[in-house]
Amino acid sequence: MPKYIMALDQGTTSSRAMLFDHQGHTRASASQEFKQHYPQPGWVEHDATEIWQSQLAVAEKVLADAKVGPQDLAALGITNQRETVVLWERATGKPLHNAIVWQCRRTAPLCDRIRAEGFDRTLRDKTGLVTDAYFSGTKIAWLLENLPGARARAERGELACGTIDTWLIWQLTRGHVHATDVSNASRTLLFNLRTLAWDNEILNYFRIPASLLPEVKSSSEVFGETSLFGAPLRIAGVAGDQQASLFGQQCFGRGMVKNTYGTGCFLLMNTGAEIPRSESGLLGTVAWGRQGRTVYALEGSVFIAGAAIQWLRDEMKLIRDAAESETLARAVPDTHGVYFVPAFVGLGAPHWDAYARGTITGITRGANRYHLVRAALESIAYQTRGVVDAMAQDSGLRPEMLRVDGGAARNDFLCQFQADILGIPVERPATTESTALGAAYLAGLATGFWQDEQELAAQLQLGRRFEPSMDVSRREELYAGWQRAVERAKAWAK
Numbered sequence: 001m002p003k004y005i006m007a008l009d010q011g012t013t014s015s016r017a018m019l020f021d022h023q024g025h026t027r028a029s030a031s032q033e034f035k036q037h038y039p040q041p042g043w044v045e046h047d048a049t050e051i052w053q054s055q056l057a058v059a060e061k062v063l064a065d066a067k068v069g070p071q072d073l074a075a076l077g078i079t080n081q082r083e084t085v086v087l088w089e090r091a092t093g094k095p096l097h098n099a100i101v102w103q104c105r106r107t108a109p110l111c112d113r114i115r116a117e118g119f120d121r122t123l124r125d126k127t128g129l130v131t132d133a134y135f136s137g138t139k140i141a142w143l144l145e146n147l148p149g150a151r152a153r154a155e156r157g158e159l160a161c162g163t164i165d166t167w168l169i170w171q172l173t174r175g176h177v178h179a180t181d182v183s184n185a186s187r188t189l190l191f192n193l194r195t196l197a198w199d200n201e202i203l204n205y206f207r208i209p210a211s212l213l214p215e216v217k218s219s220s221e222v223f224g225e226t227s228l229f230g231a232p233l234r235i236a237g238v239a240g241d242q243q244a245s246l247f248g249q250q251c252f253g254r255g256m257v258k259n260t261y262g263t264g265c266f267l268l269m270n271t272g273a274e275i276p277r278s279e280s281g282l283l284g285t286v287a288w289g290r291q292g293r294t295v296y297a298l299e300g301s302v303f304i305a306g307a308a309i310q311w312l313r314d315e316m317k318l319i320r321d322a323a324e325s326e327t328l329a330r331a332v333p334d335t336h337g338v339y340f341v342p343a344f345v346g347l348g349a350p351h352w353d354a355y356a357r358g359t360i361t362g363i364t365r366g367a368n369r370y371h372l373v374r375a376a377l378e379s380i381a382y383q384t385r386g387v388v389d390a391m392a393q394d395s396g397l398r399p400e401m402l403r404v405d406g407g408a409a410r411n412d413f414l415c416q417f418q419a420d421i422l423g424i425p426v427e428r429p430a431t432t433e434s435t436a437l438g439a440a441y442l443a444g445l446a447t448g449f450w451q452d453e454q455e456l457a458a459q460l461q462l463g464r465r466f467e468p469s470m471d472v473s474r475r476e477e478l479y480a481g482w483q484r485a486v487e488r489a490k491a492w493a494k
């Protein structure tokens, strides 16, 4: 009997492989960083071959370290940095160019043109996304436009394209399978949330031939087999990283929300079978597809969260390491009226103000570094509240609790303050690897390793639950102060 599921977690800065046992416990893990390429200011690329080689290397390493053979594996799950695209030659599997990474801003002028032509409304309506360089579609259009001969070759059917999941599946199956899952497809700006297919009107607009794109499958089914590990292994679960984390956190019910606190924050709310529409600057996206059903999500991202703590450490030298922020914050009862809005790169959801800049307000003579550090941690919780409020407004659903993960979720002060400022409990699972676990769950459910969601629910291990303990008037008074501070930060760089 196979004892493990292997999950590949292909992230923005590193490739990771993990083995999970039947209880959902981590048996082994290996990861490897790879190089970031910045060919011009604002441009970000990865070497797609290096991505594949690093991913294969860590998969082999995790098996060797744990002394586990392919016969011990029930299936393989894949989760990945989203929106990043690769264009390659079908005959050889060779990329034509570096991967264009989600962070890359090279297609911002194209997005301006789309807005000027008014096509952004069509895109919003059909794909749930805002017209921004972040998403894959304009990146693919850029490659076809700028690589000599690429468009003609694409039209002759000689090329293939895809997000990182698709690239890994192609390599793992030696070119036999060209496929993606609905969650990754929903980040491309080319995928219709209603028909769950590539949208012809959008493909025509971007002049992207349909033959370039992968087949779209659900997130939990057998995509194909790889024999690179010595015996055939089924690839059976695929989802974008934030969606995989929502699944790994077991937010299976409508209205459930998870927040990942990393460099920024990514909040996703399960909206069930309903296609979400946002009037508040959130995105509509596919959470996952499984057993013939599609689950949707509302998504809101905050650009700077844990990065504000890094800034206190690296630029301001107020703390030695991120964990010290907790000790300092606890040394004072409050921020002494100080608010810190870390709008270093503008503000994301729900404000979308590219011209906002970092602001510290309310400083008086008694303010000190403890107050500033505390204000930085509190800003992460306030920004999260802004997105949760927007989600409630758009969906009519008020979450009963918030599940958290990511590096900064290790901070107990932050988790408690988050519970206080939202007025709902915050639950932190024992394992912080929700993303890889989500991919493993999707693969294990597709292959009978696990039967159903109920079976998974039994293995959910709570690390700690933080109950709200602040009274309502205090909470609303603090939050009102934050909202005033945000107004001061907006439109600064205009």
Ligand code: ADP
Pocket: 261, 262, 263, 264, 305, 306, 307, 308, 309, 310, 322, 323, 324, 325, 326, 406, 407, 408, 409, 410, 411
């Ligand atoms: P990413 O995947 O975006 O690189 P991680 O999930 O690894 O991020 O989290 C790293 C971020 O979390 C960093 O920005 C760091 O400053 C922050 N962080 C890590 N530990 C703590 C802590 N104990 N308190 C506050 N922030 C923390």
